Amino acid sequence: MSKLINQSSKLRMSKKLIYSLLIAAFCISAIGCRYDMQDQPRYKPFKESDFFSDEKAMRDLPENTVARGNLRENKAFYTGKKENADPNVQVETTMDEDGNTVVSSFPNAIEEFPIPVTKELLDRGEQRYKIFCMVCHGPVGAGDGMIVRRGYPKPSTYHNDRLRNAPVGHFYDVITNGWGKMNGYASQIPVADRWAIVAYIRALQISQDPNSKMTMDKSSTDSAGNTDNKDNADNAETEKDSDKAESSENKDADGGEK
């Protein structure tokens, strides 16, 4: 009898030991877990991958595929080219004394904006122009931006007859695919923003040309559109006076409104 009791208490003892060992093991493994929670086995943007051969966790689109909603049927909007554009068309290309590419005829480029030109579009264009283009092309497009002053080749001014007469589709094409020494900005600027920038460049051109007969957009030259241009013209004029990239940066966002 006494032997039996002794055994069961021994059993209880060893059970206790096992439990406490289990708890201790759990506590120790819980310490280890903390690290796993910090660095969870999932991909965050820009992380390195040891699975894919190009070591990028962020995947590029496979070639010749179209993501949902990216069919881009609207040719004028997405390419700035006419519906019946001829890819083999020959245009005369020369170089000016700065080594910039000069082309004067653009048979394929569309002449009219594919989206309505509004005050909002111009404001957006102004903002985007100052982020992406001003560093080289300068605050009013004279080609005197900060990077050019640091030694980058000088682009031609927007304010010559050649570029005043260039169709809007050409500007869109330059932003999208680059031009001569200038790289394309397709990866940095979404399509709608590119058109906004083109609209703002047109507004700059009008503002810098005192006897301009240009209008923003043949399809939207209603009274509202015209006053918009005027507002922006005044705006650009004040910028020219200050003539400094830095000062225009600190300018109030809606300084164009009178």
Add this chain to the structure above:
Amino acid sequence: MAQLFHRGANNIAKASLVIAVLLAGVAFYAYTQLARSSYLTGRYLEKQQPVQFSHKHHVGDDGIDCRYCHTSVETSASAGIPPTQTCMNCHNQLYADQEYLEPVRASYRDNKPIKWERVHDLPGYAYFNHSIHVAKGVGCSTCHGQIDNMPAVYQENTLQMEWCLSCHRQPEDFIRPKSEIYNMQWKDSNLTAEQRLKLKADYKIRSKELLTSCSTCHR
């Protein structure tokens, strides 16, 4: 039996209680300081990068906007690190044959991304999103400090939970007009208290309770 302790031992025993409490206090204080130290939070530490990229030169001296390189900061959770192509927009012509840009050119040639060392890195269980902060008037310099003065980026704040909460409890102390988000010189004293409260209302910033509830950041 002879007495083991002499009478003074009573005082020592009492004193040791006080000392123990004091020691525990000091240890706790040391722990809190250690937890907030730059050794554990990575604050102020500069990292060795594959290319000596300088925000001081590119932003401070050349006036390039943050969004030229960090293009997705307004639209997504991650601000984005520029692809090599962005560097080549300028460096295909500028310093195109300098030794220190060789890693950039090599990356462009071989189509292999540059391996930048992360400076800011939240743990996996915390959720952060840039676009909402930018949209609700929190400027880059509030969280990242004067990037335009940093030859090498370092973490200006601890990025600990207490830091996030210190703002989420009263965001009105830190917000600014939308036009100043990218202004690195902005001072929080540029606005009066009423202007801040009005801004807070304009941005429709939600209640302190919602912003500090655990599931906002741990989801």
